[in-house]
Amino acid sequence: TTHLVWFRHDLRITDHSALHAACQSPDAKVIALYIATPGQWQAHGMAARQATFLLQHLQTLQQSLADKGIPLFYQQCDDFHQAVEAVDAFCKKQHVSHLFYHYQYEINERDRDRALEAKLHGQVVCQGFDDSVLLAPGSLVTGKQEMYKVFTPFRKAFIQRLQEMEITCFPAPKKRTNVDMGTLAALTPFDYPQQAVDETLFPTGEQAALARLRQFCQSTVADYHQQRDFPAQQGTSQLSPYLALGVLSPRQCFNRLRAEHPTLLEQSDGGAFTWLSELVWREFYRHLLVAWPRLCQHHPFVAWTQQVLWQQDEKALAAWQQGKTGFPIVDAAMRQLNGTGWMHNRLRMICASFLVKDLLIDWRAGERYFIAQLLDGDLAANNGGWQWAASTGTDAAPYFRIFNPTTQGERFDPQGTFIRQWVPELAKVPDSDIHQPHRWAERQGRALDYPTPIVDHKQARQMTLAAFEAAKAAQ
Ligand code: FAD
Known part of the structure; x- marks a missing residue:
């Protein structure tokens, strides 16, 4: 069997639900794919700087996957519609039996994944995961089974759910030896405007993001509630670029924070709790997109x-x-x-x-x-x-x-x-x-x-x- 992991905004190898699942069977050949879609990015208005940051992370991802014996293939096509065709063709060519991927919650992304699953139906077993969130959108609802419209009760229910469950992070996969790595084509720059990223502010790579997270949770977070509103201070984590591209997972953030602040879920104020609240805001907005997809089309909620x-x-x-x-x-x-x-x-x-x-x-x-x-x-x-x-x-x-x-x-x-x-x-x-x-x-x-x-x-x-x-x- 051949297991394909389709990487999108989840550019890391630690705590990667799809990669972890794909590597469960020791005999399966595990391969990975990334498809750049410049036309779609253009339509979404993506920043040139974010495209550059993405490319830098793809390069490090290709290397870290190669170290684990997993080749990352790379293709470029115009938009999501063509991406579906490309994945289908890739699966046929590589005799893929199982596809593993993470859900994305925006409307075009969901349409793409629905179209792909329909196309692969009967040929490839598809397994999607809620990975860019701590709690899956739709899994936290009011007594009337509706998505919360107000943040504070959402957060209360969210934290209660966290108290009831275990949030675990998956380790990076073990090295595999059953795929011929050959010589992988180097990643070529996308046909998309590029703009340099200041590496002193935002260094590239999963390890850099994890180090920043650790450092933040060990020290800065203690005063976060007092410092976070003052832009002249380095009072916030500056992890958002990594979270946005999935170089870091929210589970890694939560578990690191909790490791440093074990009573986190019993608190109702202080730095660590306030930072957790921000992570919950992030989830709130994602859950809202799924409950009201018209938000993706820029309709006002009111x-x-x-x-x-x-x-x-x-x-x-x-x-x-x-x-x-x-x-x-x-x-x-x-x-x-x-x-x-x-x-x-x-x-x-x-x-x-x-x-x-x-x-x-x-x-x-x-x-x-x-x-x-x-x-x-x-x-x-x-x-x-x-x-x-x-x-x-x-x-x-x-x-x-x-x-x-x-x-x-x-x-x-x-x-x-x-x-x-x-x-x-x-x-x-x-x-x-x-x-x-x-x-x-x-x-x-x-x-x-x-x-x-x-x-x-x-x-x-x-x-x-x-x-x-x-x-x-x-x-
Ligand atoms: P921290 O204070 O350290 O927070 C930790 C993480 O929590 C952030 O990295 C981020 O992932 C999340 N987070 C924090 N605050 C919010 C929030 N209010 N809403 C959602 N998530 C939050 N954030 C983005 O990640 N991308 C955006 O495109 C974005 N656009 C914004 C536009 C406006 C008009 C406003 C008011 C806020 C926007 N935010 C956005 C939220 C927030 O400003 C940034 O997440 C935050 O400034 C990032 O800095 P940090 O990593 O140091 O945050």
Whole structure:
């Protein structure tokens, strides 16, 4: 028998459910496949940086699988439709008897897998696994058998379920010797734009991700609840790019956290519990995608918000994208995103709120821009974050709660340490004026090489409230 493991966003060999299952039989030949689909990625707006990060991880994956005697074959085709044809042809050519893979929860991915299983029916035994989540979507429901719409009861039920079950991680497979490794074709770059990833921020590989996880759980996490909102601190794990591509599994995160904090599930606050809550947010958004697939098509969860009359303001959108709004915290954050592919969570909330509530620009323009830049781009988390900030989602910020970008900056970057890292034009502005630098420049009679604010927050706030109220009244 020949067992095929189809790798997608699960680029690791430790704690890999499908790989582990495929290797259970000592006699089976185990081979692996990765199919790049640049046309599909284009349609999904994937960031060039994420494509580069993916390629780097594929290269290390090919090596670590080869060390285990498992060849990773690589193909490129345009989209998911062609990928189904390619897997079918590959299975025939390699006489594959069993296919092992991990479920993906987005709508196109699910359609692809359904089509593939139908095509292989009767020829190849297919086995799918819920692997990118701690609990399978659909397995945690309310008393009415529905998906939770509110996070806090979801988290409560989630943690109760974790208390009742054992979460185990699978080891990497043992070395196999029954497949001729031949000479594997080197992975060629995808026909997709590439953009360099800063290796000092995000080193490549499963081992690097595991080391970061261990280090975070041993030290930083203890103060996570106090530090996580301050972008000038290294207070969060920065593991999201690895989780997004499945270089790390959520089970590895949970088990490592619990190993360092054994009473984790009996707690209700503190650093470790707060970090676990973030992992549960990640799951919440994935479960929502499966319960309401229209979220993948960028429909708002709350239907009446569809009626909000957004501004078509290309100039303001461009200023936001480039970090030239004249609001230092927003600009520093957008430049961090453009410069590294990662943005701190507090800043994602501030920037998303600014685009939607200060510029009254459709949240979907922001969602698209984030995905096109993010190294950790993930449809569920990004859509969830945007719909939260735009007040269009389930359990979202209410529409009348509007962040003031200046006071957010004052609260979360009081000395402007973070701002100064990304907005060198403000280097000379004293701490006390860093959030409203033009006031200082005026007092000093100086000219600043930095834009004046592109909106008046107070006026923008009134306009946004009116737009949401009109949409609500029209429902
Ligand atoms: P930590 O604070 O260390 O959290 C640990 C892990 O939990 C993260 O790596 C991530 O996988 C998960 N997580 C944390 N917060 C959230 C959250 N609010 N929702 C879902 N998962 C979470 N996260 C992405 O992974 N991809 C995205 O495309 C994405 N887009 C976002 C867009 C907006 C507008 C907002 C407000 C948030 C978005 N997030 C996204 C969530 C969050 O900002 C990032 O996961 C987090 O900043 C990553 O940094 P970290 O790894 O240091 O997180």
